[in-house]
Amino acid sequence: MSATRLELSDVSKSFDGLAVLDRISLQVRHGEFVSILGPSGAGKSTLFQVLTGGVARDGGQVRFDGAALGDNSPFAFMPQRDALMPWRRVVDNTTLGLEVQGVSRVAAQARVTPLFAEFGLDGFEQHYPAQLSGGMRQRAALLRTVVQDRPMLLLDEPFGALDALTRSGMQRWLMTMWAQHNWTALLITHDVREAVYLSDRIYTLTARPARVMREFAVPIPRSRRDLASAEASQIEAEILHTLLNQQQDP
Known part of the structure; x- marks a missing residue:
């Protein structure tokens, strides 16, 4: 079994007395793709803010590779929106994170340029975001x-x-890229089908204050990932049943 990269133990967070995260515990192992599912407003994005240092947790522990999470973040964060700056060309948008870290623009472009073909962006380096598809x-x-x-x-x-068609294509592309690069990833999504397709394991959260309800394994080999399969449909149905029953509880 792969070593644990990220471990959260009893992480809690409140804002002005309103509990948002209530003793969240979860793990992500090296090379895993793990998803978090839960209703809107449950606190999923707050959990990412805690991990990236945007807000301080009230309690609990966060460990990465066995050590307490320090000031040097081990995370690369992709938000809900692409957040591309419309006045910067695509190549300059893709280097922005490196430049913020102090890498020179020339060095950053040298690092990014070889990846454009792999990411399906070859020939679009000098375009502006408005000239690209979603x-x-x-x-x-x-x-x-x-x-x-x-x-x-x-x-x-x-x-x-x-849109649904573009989203489906991006999911397939992300799975391919994840496998090629052996990334370790934690995904927030509202889409149960997306989580089943992409993930090794899935955590479901309650409504606010968020608690881990259940952990689901997705034991379908990547080579046989097919959302129309009986295995995938059964996992999806079980997750939906868990989430819907939780919402109906008084």
């Missing part, structure tokens, strides 16, 4: 994220704004 913008945003070469990806509903 899927291409998301690929540019993911390139900006992964080129920072952090140990782990945090993906906050990266495909939520895309």
